[in-house]
Amino acid sequence: MGVENMGLVIDGDYEHLLPITNRNQNSWFHDLSLSNLMNGKHRITAIGYDDKGSLITSSKYFTLALSTKHLFHFEDEIQDDYGPNGEYTYPSHRSFSHQQDIKAVDVSLTGNNLTLEITMSEITQIWIPPNGFDHVLLNIYIDMPDKQEGVKSLPFQNAFFPNEGEWDYRFALGGFGIEAFEGHPLISGPEKLGKSIMTPFVNVDYEQNKISVTLPAKMLGNPTTLKNTNLYINTWSGSATYPRTIDKTRTTWSYGGGNSNSPKIMDDINIITLE
Numbered sequence: 553m554g555v556e557n558m559g560l561v562i563d564g565d566y567e568h569l570l571p572i573t574n575r576n577q578n579s580w581f582h583d584l585s586l587s588n589l590m591n592g593k594h595r596i597t598a599i600g601y602d603d604k605g606s607l608i609t610s611s612k613y614f615t616l617a618l619s620t621k622h623l624f625h626f627e628d629e630i631q632d633d634y635g636p637n638g639e640y641t642y643p644s645h646r647s648f649s650h651q652q653d654i655k656a657v658d659v660s661l662t663g664n665n666l667t668l669e670i671t672m673s674e675i676t677q678i679w680i681p682p683n684g685f686d687h688v689l690l691n692i693y694i695d696m697p698d699k700q701e702g703v704k705s706l707p708f709q710n711a712f713f714p715n716e717g718e719w720d721y722r723f724a725l726g727g728f729g730i731e732a733f734e735g736h737p738l739i740s741g742p743e744k745l746g747k748s749i750m751t752p753f754v755n756v757d758y759e760q761n762k763i764s765v766t767l768p769a770k771m772l773g774n775p776t777t778l779k780n781t782n783l784y785i786n787t788w789s790g791s792a793t794y795p796r797t798i799d800k801t802r803t804t805w806s807y808g809g810g811n812s813n814s815p816k817i818m819d820d821i822n823i824i825t826l827e
């Protein structure tokens with residue numbers, strides 16, 4: 553009795569069935585890349601159909617505990633949150649201070665799951681933001697080594713990816729909302745965000761002024777490696793679609809020291825390339 557159309561399902565994700573092609577009459581195997589799973593308990597289900605077309609399944613459970621490698625500690629200048637021309641001023645509402653000044657970024661990898669810990673000059677929660685931080689939109693742009701057609705423009709930011717590079721994924725972390733996008737030249741541009749994708753969770757450590765996020769390999773298109781991935785991070789406020797405006801003179805809720813064409817970037821870091 554044979555089983556037809558065999559496949560593996562990880563954690564009940566039937567949309568991403570892994571077909572089994574290496575099989576003979578009595579046995580089969582499949583090389584499953586564990587690097588793209590998160591640590592913790594997982595269920596692997598083998599499914600197939602018998603001669604009569606009935607579905608047969610069999611599940612196994614395992615716990616994954618890959619070690620985490622700290623790859624990079626990057627220190628940014630302190631108090632350089634004045635825009636690219638050094639002349640921007642925060643909106644004048646008194647709840648703004650220096651929430652958009654990045655102090656340091658730590659990068660760790662667990663398999664192909666990427667964790668970023670971003671240390672800020674200051675974290676406030678005056679407006680009781682559900683994600684735990686006020687007045688900063690952290691824009692994380694990622695250029696994947698195995699993706700060819702990326703995007704040069706940073707949508708709604710009046711700016712470009714540095715060093716004539718291109719991004720493939722953008723994670724916009726805000727206190728009141730998190731948005732994530734996959735970019736492609738056809739669907740992304742100066743005023744086109746790209747395709748919305750699953751969003752990550754953030755954690756805030758108030759003692760160390762750290763905002764942390766883990767980007768599971770699944771959100772990065774299950775890459776074979778993250779070697780040579782480029783990371784670029786900048787700050788502003790508002791959301792990906794509605795960043796705050798900037799003009800010559802600041803107002804309660806808009807920035808000063810620029811004009812409507814100025815890059816909507818208060819602070820940024822140099823590109824980090826993963827080794």
Ligand SMILES: [Ca+2]
Pocket residue numbers: 628629630631632633653654655819
């Ligand atoms: Ca800084």
Ligand SMILES: [Ca+2]
Pocket residue numbers: 628629632654819820821
């Ligand atoms: Ca900087």
